[in-house]
Amino acid sequence: MLTVTGVTKRYGKLNAIENVDFSLAAGKVLAVIGPNGAGKTTLIKCLLGLVRFDGTVLVDGIDVGRDGHRARAKIGYLPQNPAFHADLTVAETALFYADLKSVSASRAHDGVTAVGLADHAHKKVGELSGGMRQRLGLAVAMLADPPLLILDEPATGLDMSARLELRRLVAEQRTSNHAVLLSTHWLEDVPYIADDVLALDRGKSVFFGSTKDSVAVTASASQLYIRVDGENTHAVELVKHVAPESVVTVMGDWIIVSCLASEKAKIVEHLVVAAIKVLDIRVEEAVSGQATFTLPTQVDGR
Amino acid sequence: MHPIMVIFRKEVRDAVRSRWMVVFALTFGIVALVLSLVQASSDNISVQGFNRTTAALTNLSLLLVPLLAFVIGAGAIAGERERGTWTMLLSQPITVRQLMIGKFAGLVVAIWATIALGFGGAGMVVALVSPITDVGHYVMFSALSAILAAATLSIGMLISVFSDGRLKALSQAMVVWFVLVVLYDLAAVGLALTFSASGRSLLIAVLANPVECVRIFFIMSLEPDVDVLGPLGSYVINEVGRGTAISLIAGVLVLWIVIPLTVAISVARNHDA
Numbered sequence: 001m002l003t004v005t006g007v008t009k010r011y012g013k014l015n016a017i018e019n020v021d022f023s024l025a026a027g028k029v030l031a032v033i034g035p036n037g038a039g040k041t042t043l044i045k046c047l048l049g050l051v052r053f054d055g056t057v058l059v060d061g062i063d064v065g066r067d068g069h070r071a072r073a074k075i076g077y078l079p080q081n082p083a084f085h086a087d088l089t090v091a092e093t094a095l096f097y098a099d100l101k102s103v104s105a106s107r108a109h110d111g112v113t114a115v116g117l118a119d120h121a122h123k124k125v126g127e128l129s130g131g132m133r134q135r136l137g138l139a140v141a142m143l144a145d146p147p148l149l150i151l152d153e154p155a156t157g158l159d160m161s162a163r164l165e166l167r168r169l170v171a172e173q174r175t176s177n178h179a180v181l182l183s184t185h186w187l188e189d190v191p192y193i194a195d196d197v198l199a200l201d202r203g204k205s206v207f208f209g210s211t212k213d214s215v216a217v218t219a220s221a222s223q224l225y226i227r228v229d230g231e232n233t234h235a236v237e238l239v240k241h242v243a244p245e246s247v248v249t250v251m252g253d254w255i256i257v258s259c260l261a262s263e264k265a266k267i268v269e270h271l272v273v274a275a276i277k278v279l280d281i282r283v284e285e286a287v288s289g290q291a292t293f294t295l296p297t298q299v300d301g302r
Numbered sequence: 303m304h305p306i307m308v309i310f311r312k313e314v315r316d317a318v319r320s321r322w323m324v325v326f327a328l329t330f331g332i333v334a335l336v337l338s339l340v341q342a343s344s345d346n347i348s349v350q351g352f353n354r355t356t357a358a359l360t361n362l363s364l365l366l367v368p369l370l371a372f373v374i375g376a377g378a379i380a381g382e383r384e385r386g387t388w389t390m391l392l393s394q395p396i397t398v399r400q401l402m403i404g405k406f407a408g409l410v411v412a413i414w415a416t417i418a419l420g421f422g423g424a425g426m427v428v429a430l431v432s433p434i435t436d437v438g439h440y441v442m443f444s445a446l447s448a449i450l451a452a453a454t455l456s457i458g459m460l461i462s463v464f465s466d467g468r469l470k471a472l473s474q475a476m477v478v479w480f481v482l483v484v485l486y487d488l489a490a491v492g493l494a495l496t497f498s499a500s501g502r503s504l505l506i507a508v509l510a511n512p513v514e515c516v517r518i519f520f521i522m523s524l525e526p527d528v529d530v531l532g533p534l535g536s537y538v539i540n541e542v543g544r545g546t547a548i549s550l551i552a553g554v555l556v557l558w559i560v561i562p563l564t565v566a567i568s569v570a571r572n573h574d575a
Contacts, residue, residue: 050575086385
């Protein structure tokens with residue numbers, strides 16, 4: 001469905017994307033990960049033909065560089081911050097994009113309903129919250145039932161239930177034999193969503209392969225803040241025992257644990273079982289900028 | 303529906319909804335009406351009076367129509383870029399060329415409608431006061447205003463693709479408007495008097511400015527001896543003659559519509575979204 005060969009994008013002397021190769025088959029989900037500034041959005045702009053680049057991008061065999069508008073007819077795109085004309089209503093926006101994609105008005109109406117915006121159909125886009133605009137963006141991206149869906153940081157600004165909904169949507173696309181490419185710096189979502197991972201660092205591809213082969217990439221650190229009743233000493237010892245790889249520090253009343261995301265629940269469970277009264281818990285999920293990449297397969301440094 | 307038509311419809315609908323169309327139509331109408339009624343009373347509503355009224359309206363049109371078209375054109379692309387909607391539009395199955403032609407067509411129709419409402423409404427009121435014996439010139443005036451709108455909108459859009467912000471585009475458009483509409487005629491005459499320019503160089507000076515092209519075209523459609531339309535026009539009529547100039551100016555006016563828009567499309571194509 002998507003074949004990317006030697007894509008390079010330069011801004012002056014800076015290589016925003018450098019010689020990136022990958023492919024994505026129908027029915028597969030690819031997560032593009034990397035810290036902020038790694039080149040994820042620039043790569044997506046290359047895939048859409050929104051910027052001039054060197055190399056080749058084929059969408060279902062159509063060359064984006066030569067025939068961008070035909071290739072884009074096969075792509076549904078959700079930008080990180082969808083920008084719509086503020087003075088159009090939700091329904092008018094969906095209709096306008098449906099016309100551009102040669103999709104019927106009833107399909108536009110169904111799309112608005114599917115993302116839960118039917119009650120806001122006559123509201124102007126300028127009056128929508130960020131989350132609602134994101135949902136409208138998703139409705140627009142999926143209007144033509146595209147065989148390739150490109151989502152740029154779709155989880156940004158979403159609460160946990162919306163993130164779970166996003167996972168369901170991506171799974172549905174996979175089931176429908178559609179390809180999905182999504183960029184994210186939230187690594188915790190990756191094992192649940194993606195079949196393959198492309199890791200970018202300063203515009204270079206540092207890993208491309210199966211999610212299963214990249215546990216070290218996606219099993220990122222979380223920051224777990226725990227406040228317990230009474231002495232911290234016993235709790236700290238227990239945490240170190242349960243998660244020996246973690247880094248534990250104490251700051252005032254709080255025990256701060258840097259651990260694998262998958263170990264959070266286990267730590268809390270052991271504290272409760274040990275009859276340590278947990279007064280408060282806070283979690284900061286690591287983003288890929290904070291995670292340490294330990295890649296199983298190092299791409300040849302391109 | 304063809305993508306150009308989709309964009310065209312949106313631009314027309316946006317213009318109808320927004321206030322600029324109403325504000326400009328009212329401004330055109332009121333100023334034209336006042337000017338016409340003053341002219342009519344001073345001429346005792348004579349046949350020549352309507353002719354003079356049309357000539358005066360042309361001078362008004364040469365000031366206001368480019369102003370409107372430059373402002374609208376300058377905001378067209380730079381505004382979309384600033385709001386982020388340009389990228390959103392170009393991520394759809396549409397080319398830059400289709401998007402810009404659709405925008406140009408929608409905006410030019412909206413401006414024509416504004417001119418028709420403003421000057422047309424004023425014309426109808428004038429017709430009630432004064433017997434119309436000079437409809438042909440009034441129609442010519444309207445058609446030339448429409449052509450001028452298209453040419454200056456095209457230049458406005460060219461300014462817009464080069465600008466990285468709406469405000470910057472608008473201020474650049476204002477400078478271009480001042481140079482082409484206000485400064486040009488005076489500067490050309492000054493140069494002509496200083497260097498005793500030939501008819502050929504004066505004709506080139508006229509062709510290099512779409513506003514001057516329209517002005518001279520209208521002089522020729524009225525009477526060559528009408529002196530209210532500016533000194534540069536009189537020079538050209540005297541030096542080159544009516545027949546040679548008229549077809550050349552008509553062709554050049556078409557180029558003034560096509561070339562800036564074509565260059566704007568080419569620039570936008572090579573500009574990262």
